Amino acid sequence: MEFFRIKKDIPVMRHAAVFNAVSLIIFVLAVFFLATRGLNFSVEFTGGTLVEVHYQDSAPLAEIRAVLEKADYSDAPVQNFGSSQDVLIRLPLKPRAAASGAGTADAGAADARTADAGAESARAAFDAARQGEMTLAILQPTAVPPPELRRVEFVGPQVGEELAENGALALLVVVVGIMVYLAFRFEWRFSVSTIIANLHDVVIILGFFSFFQWEFSLSVLAAVLAVLGYSVNESVVVFDRVRETFRKKRGLTTAQVLDHAITSTMSRTVITHGSTQAVVLSMLIFGGETLHNFALALTIGICFGIYSSILVASPIVMWLGVSREQFIKPVKAKDPTMTADGACV
Numbered sequence: 001m002e003f004f005r006i007k008k009d010i011p012v013m014r015h016a017a018v019f020n021a022v023s024l025i026i027f028v029l030a031v032f033f034l035a036t037r038g039l040n041f042s043v044e045f046t047g048g049t050l051v052e053v054h055y056q057d058s059a060p061l062a063e064i065r066a067v068l069e070k071a072d073y074s075d076a077p078v079q080n081f082g083s084s085q086d087v088l089i090r091l092p093l094k095p096r097a098a099a100s101g102a103g104t105a106d107a108g109a110a111d112a113r114t115a116d117a118g119a120e121s122a123r124a125a126f127d128a129a130r131q132g133e134m135t136l137a138i139l140q141p142t143a144v145p146p147p148e149l150r151r152v153e154f155v156g157p158q159v160g161e162e163l164a165e166n167g168a169l170a171l172l173v174v175v176v177g178i179m180v181y182l183a184f185r186f187e188w189r190f191s192v193s194t195i196i197a198n199l200h201d202v203v204i205i206l207g208f209f210s211f212f213q214w215e216f217s218l219s220v221l222a223a224v225l226a227v228l229g230y231s232v233n234e235s236v237v238v239f240d241r242v243r244e245t246f247r248k249k250r251g252l253t254t255a256q257v258l259d260h261a262i263t264s265t266m267s268r269t270v271i272t273h274g275s276t277q278a279v280v281l282s283m284l285i286f287g288g289e290t291l292h293n294f295a296l297a298l299t300i301g302i303c304f305g306i307y308s309s310i311l312v313a314s315p316i317v318m319w320l321g322v323s324r325e326q327f328i329k330p331v332k333a334k335d336p337t338m339t340a341d342g343a344c345v
Contacts, residue, residue: 012262016315051089051132087147175198227305230302
């Protein structure tokens with residue numbers, strides 16, 4: 001299906017150096033912000049208390065956030081949990097809790113801290129329960145009858161560190177899997193260029209979250225992994241057309257082949273990415289606080305994914321030296337001693 005067809009190839013590769021220079025500048029800025037500002041990790045990574053409350057009617061999320069903000073919990077994520085009556089609140093660790101932990105660390109040696117692990121865990125559970133009761137008291141004016149406390153859980157920093165390590169491992173596995181797949185399906189040059197373009201997208205997404213200090217949660221990590229798969233799909237479509245053009249058309253330079261592949265898939269790119277971006281923007285605008293950062297990461301990732309798959313990956317594969325000979329099997333020379341029917345003379 002095509003909405004339009006471009007008859008003359010767009011000379012994209014003519015401006016490849018300019019596009020990659022722009023990408024390099026954005027990439028360096030993203031790395032700079034990540035190095036200097038870091039990411040604003042959510043409770044899942046830093047530790048805190050999960051409080052689940054139940055309302056008789058639909059929970060007033062906006063009012064809940066306003067009440068928590070007045071109680072010095074302005075960064076606490078509030079979202080529906082399972083139904084419109086159930087609300088899950090993530091409360092970050094208070095500075096005083098961190099200070100008490102530092103005092104404990106200064107008071108004893110490493111073996112003493114190990115011996116007191118059970119007591120520390122019990123103290124954390126007690127603090128979490130007390131924080132849950134305090135939260136319930138804060139939420140009393142938000143509804144009549146008042147909400148009911150259903151669950152209180154403490155998430156320690158160790159759990160957050162484990163989640164961060166598992167997330168990094170998942171990202172590494174996805175990258176390796178994509179490289180192996182593209183190397184087998186096409187050629188190693190396509191694999192290298194696609195990974196560079198995809199990691200370019202990931203770093204830029206993280207750079208946006210670092211610069212604006214948006215909360216980086218597990219849902220945002222899931223969006224980053226989704227962008228990796230989404231971007232590689234566009235690269236596969238373009239590279240598949242590159243391979244087909246190399247085999248069918250002779251006399252074209254590598255830049256002309258890439259221009260033809262990009263131009264011939266332009267209609268498909270507009271339809272696919274336009275419809276996907278419309279859905280993601282709907283989530284961003286109408287999805288509420290729960291889906292906001294998830295949709296925000298997808299929006300940034302899709303925009304830069306289109307850009308990198310066409311204007312970053314394609315020039316890199318050209319500079320790596322892709323050519324027609326890599327896709328054409330050499331014709332075996334006929335043995336002069338063989339007759340037409342294959343018999344030996």
